[in-house]
Amino acid sequence: MYELLIGLRADPLATPFQFVYLAAFISLPLHGSPAVSLQSLLFAVFAIGAIASAIATITRKNPVASAMTLVAHFFMLTGLYLTLDAQFVAAVQVLVYAGAIMVLVVFVIMLLNVGRESQATGGRPIRTTLGTLLAVLLVGMISVTLAARPTGLNQLAANATTIGTTEAIGQSLFTTYLFPFEAVSLLLLAALIGAVILAKRHVQEG
């Protein structure tokens, strides 16, 4: 326990997640085993949370429940990004996905007054079965490939903490990636105009 607390203080991620870590430590039967690092424990917590909330998102019949579990999923991914030392992406994930995009989705659900579905899936059952089988095949293929040829990368790069900062992201955004940045701003403008035209009540003919 003492070594764990020392490790906790040495780890830069420790401060925001101290309570999660301690709660997980108490709930897991770790006694007698070597100290589990903060990164791996947080990975386990957030990975299980991410998978559980993703499954909840696609199985709930009430779309508002789907939206709320999707917000939880985005927060779990934020945690995973923090275990990867990608602070800027983690912040943008909360701002853009859990904030802006989900507000839009919930707004449309409320506007259209979509209620609970009597049946979640529709169409021919063969399509559902086939699609699910293909999806499972995909994850099987990736797992088999990774098992046969592991990437061999077992820990984060030495400069991982410096490349994820706002400073480093901003540096390359306004130098190397300046043209894509301008292009994406144009795309957002086009999408904005397109959305307004599509959602307009009366589109004049001719």
Place this chain on the structure above:
Amino acid sequence: MLPTSIPLDYYLILSALLFVTGVIGVVTRRNAIVIFMSLELMLNAVNLSLVAFSSFLGDTAGQMFVFFIMAVAAAEAAVGLAIVLSLFRNKQTVYVDEVNIMKW
């Protein structure tokens, strides 16, 4: 038990699982808004593997891609939900199996 540091493969398998969850959502659900949310799940799964590669290889490129994917996802959200809105206005439904005018 868990290893002391998580290898890249774990993140990639997690990302594959989340992507497949999204695929199953798109294939099986009939509510257009839920299909839309499943698309977001797939985009986020790809983002996770990009960030994982970026951090494990020590290269900013992966995180830049995630930044641009988020911008495209925001544009897609705006246009996609506007389409759902005008679909509802014309057909009074958001269920994709009831929209079959272009079905052969």
